[in-house]
Amino acid sequence: MCKRLFLLFVSLLFVANGFAGVQTLTWQKLPLPIPLIPNVERVVELPGAATVRYDSSKLPKNALQVENNGGALYITAHAPIPKTRLFVTVNNSHTVLLLDVKTVEEGSNVPISIRLPGNSTSQNGTRETLSTVSLMRFAIQQLYAPNRLMEKSGNLYSVPLNLLSTVPLFTSQQVLAMPLHSWSDGTHFVSAIQVRNLRPYTIHLDYRAVCGHYQGIVFYPNRILTRYHSKQDSTVVFLVSHESLKQALANCGGSM
Secondary structure: OOOOOOOOOOOOOEEOOEEOOOEEEEOOOOOEEEEEOOOOOEEEEOOOOEEEEOOOOOOOOOOEEEEEEOOEEEEEEOOOOOOEEEEEEEOOOOOEEEEEEEEOOOOOOOOEEEEOOOOOOOOOOOOOOOOHHHHHHHHHHHHHOOHHHOOOOOOOEEOOOOOOOOOOOEOOOOEEEEEEEEEEOOOOEEEEEEEEEOOOOOEEOOHHHEOOOOOEEEEEOOOEEOOOOOOOOEEEEEEEEOOOHHHHOOOOOOOO
8 A cells, every 4th residue: 555645534644744643631520622523533542441421312313423442432423513421431440531522613633542640650650651542643654654754662663473464354254454564562562454345345344343352443544445446445454452463363263
């Protein structure tokens, strides 16, 4: 896949004059505003795996889509919506975060990373491991950003894949998954896999169809693949895991 600049639907945005960062918000027991640009997915990284609930009765049908992928939310407003409160319960601490989502015509759409007070460093003073969003951003830069826009990271290093040219990443046989690269900070792994549509019709990739356990999943530049051999029949999925990609796929069947 050619290294071009795309508008990243998950909010990790490359722009002509630089690479957008991550907005970090600290929970201080006050509702956190989450502006949404209509029909653009926004990523919200949470302090850990969580459950989400909200009252959809006052919203137009299917106006708000909230996908909960472990420690990250993927939020899309498919129509203009008024301020709507999400109640997010972090499983390990039982902290209830209040997120106020609302559509705006213009504004920033960078990923949001929410932290609990006192979580910026560990108790023994050692450095905090890189966040899921930071790992994703680094990996996307390595494949797509011009060298002048790349962020340097002394914490991340390339690791061998030790895999065949294709892997059984999806439960469906509609696509071909080809590992490209993997990096690690010693605690987490972030891996890039090219995904190609094998069918003569358009398909929509689903996070739930990805085999394995991951802390984050992002499709870039899109997750809608047009028919095989068309210009947009491929994308890349970026996966963050606690183990190597080969270990994460160990129970997915097929040869690796």
